[in-house]
Amino acid sequence: MSKPTVAFFDFASCEGCQLSAINLAPQQLLELLEVIDIVEFREALSEKAYHYDITLIEGSITRKSDIPRLQDIRNRSDLVVAFGACAHIGGINALKNFQRPEEYKKAVYPDTPDLFETDIARSIDAFIKVDAFIPGCPIDTDEFVRVVKNIVLGKNPDIPDYPVCVECKQRENVCVYELGLTCLGPVIRAGCGARCPSNGGYCYGCRGTIPEPNIYGQKDVMRQYHLTHDQMMDQFKLFLNHNKEVF
Amino acid sequence: MGRIINLDIRHITRIEGHGNIRLNVRDGKIEACHFDIVEAPRFFEAMIRGRHFDEAALITSRICGICSVGHQLASLAATEDAFGLSLSTQEKCLRRLLNAGEYFESHTLHIYFLAIPDFVGAKSVLPLVKTHRDVVVHALKLKKYGHDIGDIIGGRLVHPMASNVQAMTKTPTEKELFSIIGWMQEAKMELMLNVTTLANLSLPDFNRDTEYISLYKPGTYALLEGDIFSSDTGVASYKSYRELTQEYAIPNSTAKRCKHTRDSFMVGALARFNNNYQWLSDNAKSVAERLNLTPKCTNPYKNTLAQYVELIHLADDAIDAAQTLIAMAQPLKVEERIVSPVAGIGIGSIEVPRGILYHEYAYNEKGFIKTANCVIPTGQNGQNIENDMRALVPQIVDKTDEEITLMLEMLVRAYDPCISCSTHLLDVEIIR
Numbered sequence: 001m002s003k004p005t006v007a008f009f010d011f012a013s014c015e016g017c018q019l020s021a022i023n024l025a026p027q028q029l030l031e032l033l034e035v036i037d038i039v040e041f042r043e044a045l046s047e048k049a050y051h052y053d054i055t056l057i058e059g060s061i062t063r064k065s066d067i068p069r070l071q072d073i074r075n076r077s078d079l080v081v082a083f084g085a086c087a088h089i090g091g092i093n094a095l096k097n098f099q100r101p102e103e104y105k106k107a108v109y110p111d112t113p114d115l116f117e118t119d120i121a122r123s124i125d126a127f128i129k130v131d132a133f134i135p136g137c138p139i140d141t142d143e144f145v146r147v148v149k150n151i152v153l154g155k156n157p158d159i160p161d162y163p164v165c166v167e168c169k170q171r172e173n174v175c176v177y178e179l180g181l182t183c184l185g186p187v188i189r190a191g192c193g194a195r196c197p198s199n200g201g202y203c204y205g206c207r208g209t210i211p212e213p214n215i216y217g218q219k220d221v222m223r224q225y226h227l228t229h230d231q232m233m234d235q236f237k238l239f240l241n242h243n244k245e246v247f
Numbered sequence: 248m249g250r251i252i253n254l255d256i257r258h259i260t261r262i263e264g265h266g267n268i269r270l271n272v273r274d275g276k277i278e279a280c281h282f283d284i285v286e287a288p289r290f291f292e293a294m295i296r297g298r299h300f301d302e303a304a305l306i307t308s309r310i311c312g313i314c315s316v317g318h319q320l321a322s323l324a325a326t327e328d329a330f331g332l333s334l335s336t337q338e339k340c341l342r343r344l345l346n347a348g349e350y351f352e353s354h355t356l357h358i359y360f361l362a363i364p365d366f367v368g369a370k371s372v373l374p375l376v377k378t379h380r381d382v383v384v385h386a387l388k389l390k391k392y393g394h395d396i397g398d399i400i401g402g403r404l405v406h407p408m409a410s411n412v413q414a415m416t417k418t419p420t421e422k423e424l425f426s427i428i429g430w431m432q433e434a435k436m437e438l439m440l441n442v443t444t445l446a447n448l449s450l451p452d453f454n455r456d457t458e459y460i461s462l463y464k465p466g467t468y469a470l471l472e473g474d475i476f477s478s479d480t481g482v483a484s485y486k487s488y489r490e491l492t493q494e495y496a497i498p499n500s501t502a503k504r505c506k507h508t509r510d511s512f513m514v515g516a517l518a519r520f521n522n523n524y525q526w527l528s529d530n531a532k533s534v535a536e537r538l539n540l541t542p543k544c545t546n547p548y549k550n551t552l553a554q555y556v557e558l559i560h561l562a563d564d565a566i567d568a569a570q571t572l573i574a575m576a577q578p579l580k581v582e583e584r585i586v587s588p589v590a591g592i593g594i595g596s597i598e599v600p601r602g603i604l605y606h607e608y609a610y611n612e613k614g615f616i617k618t619a620n621c622v623i624p625t626g627q628n629g630q631n632i633e634n635d636m637r638a639l640v641p642q643i644v645d646k647t648d649e650e651i652t653l654m655l656e657m658l659v660r661a662y663d664p665c666i667s668c669s670t671h672l673l674d675v676e677i678i679r
Contacts, residue, residue, distance in 0.1 A: 012287035016312020016405040023394045026387040045371035062287045092309040095294040104293030138405045199402030200416025
């Protein structure tokens with residue numbers, strides 16, 4: 001059996017997910033290359049191919065002119081994976097969706113606000129069928145390897161649908177609310193090993209919410225710790241633009 | 248009729264982001280020669296308005312995955328400048344270590360994965376897994392050291408979560424610091440042993456003098472603090488960065504361009520090397536000598552060699568920072584710095600792998616950002632890359648389209664452009 005062909009593409013993004021994908025120990029990368037054949041990866045390769053078995057797409061779609069390219073990639077791929085928060089849930093790019101276009105265009109290009117095309121930042125599933133996703137900003141390298149191996153084996157990607165709090169408790173962390181921080185852990189999808197709260201930080205939601213998140217419960221917790229409505233909304237805006245139930 | 252060259256190289260590969268080269272030569276005369284950045288604009292400077300100072304670093308980090316640490320450190324520096332905060336020795340050392348991690352990841356990626364394949368006639372690093380496995384393993388090891396340091400100091404290297412205006416939210420254990428010293432010593436050894444890989448590259452013999460701009464702090468190879476030094480005009484306060492960058496928008500390129508005394512200047516490893524050579528570590532200087540690299544070097548292709556020299560320096564500097572931390576009372580504690588917002592403007596200037604990066608924020612009295620300005624190294628280099636292309640093309644105009652394309656792509660790659668940083672923002676199109 002020949003190895004499945006894998007391609008990487010990116011739209012509006014920082015390319016940090018592609019970078020995280022190759023953050024592997026030499027042995028790990030060589031092993032991965034035993035089971036897949038990377039045929040297109042603009043950031044690292046000059047090769048090009050026509051058809052891909054598995055395509056990983058990083059970045060959100062922020063201009064209409066990018067849609068045909070996205071659809072073309074879809075048409076040439078058997079499986080499409082939304083790769084990282086920007087492709088999965090719109091990512092940090094969607095923060096601008098809370099401002100009026102005239103406003104943000106003028107702020108950055110005051111003399112030539114209409115020189116460049118831009119539109120609402122959206123996740124790729126707004127335009128094409130997506131078969132799987134790898135969440136996070138950036139993605140977790142171990143999760144990436146696991147998901148790719150599972151897909152190659154024809155198994156489910158195996159992305160957790162329980163909240164970050166579960167992993168945080170497993171690590172026996174003191175709840176960061178008790179340390180005076182705010183955290184979206186109760187409604188955000190686990191799988192990162194609660195990496196931020198475990199390193200002195202807090203969860204700001206880069207992996208998106210769990211299915212059917214209890215946003216009211218989350219807001220109650222935040223109210224208990226004296227957050228104002230605006231402060232709550234600022235937290236949600238970072239990565240949850242996708243969630244209609246929040247806004 | 249003379250030859251017409253029409254080259255249109257879209258989405259240049261092996262760089263970070265999307266860029267195009269367009270070249271149009273008729274009868275040996277350049278009619279058009281452009282380096283365009285076509286990345287989708289992302290409007291970070293607008294998105295960050297109205298956000299609290301506590302979030303500035305975590306948001307601007309997302310400008311770029313490859314230099315996320317640099318964006319965070321520039322962001323913290325800008326906020327500290329606005330609020331009048333100074334840094335303890337512990338914080339300085341932690342930042343030096345985190346920064347070293349990023350340089351190892353970034354420079355290694357560029358040298359081995361993006362630049363070197365051109366010299367061995369490969370289209371990517373993948374065929375080298377079979378033909379030059381030892382070099383690939385060596386490169387992956389160096390890159391991994393960077394990520395591992397990032398994990399220890401920042402929680403992770405790509406978008407670290409520990410960088411905070413109050414203080415780094417985690418501290419390394421003594422054992423972890425000894426690990427870092429061990430890795431950096433190994434890295435140095437590896438780099439010194441493999442110097443012939445770089446020394447044997449046949450780099451194009453192309454020279455064009457330009458203005459070189461970098462951070463400057465006498466006595467140090469300035470990376471995280473200092474004023475600005477121009478090889479044309481000397482030292483200037485970091486506060487006058489707008490004069491030294493003079494941004495302007497051009498069509499076909501979402502990255503703004505910059506100029507200073509001439510119509511272009513260069514930032515990055517070669518600019519730092521030219522301006523601050525005397526403060527490189529002795530090991531770095533000896534490696535520079537073996538690479539035949541001396542200041543002032545005006546061959547942009549040698550930027551890759553300057554990066555290699557910097558890795559040695561960064562390893563020495565990281566060892567020094569780790570030793571300084573080990574000499575302090577153990578275990579290190581997370582510092583508790585009270586941050587009181589002050590209305591006003593702050594500027595952070597940091598040398599990231601690709602050159603000098605500026606963040607400027609105007610804060611209100613509650614510590615919310617009113618306006619922001621980020622000036623990215625690749626934007627600063629944009630015009631210089633184009634000027635290099637214009638000077639180079641007449642020298643290579645008799646070569647085939649394929650050879651011209653390769654030399655132009657190699658030139659662009661040598662600058663290690665990072666186009667994702669299209670806060671306000673490559674393909675080659677050759678038309679003969």
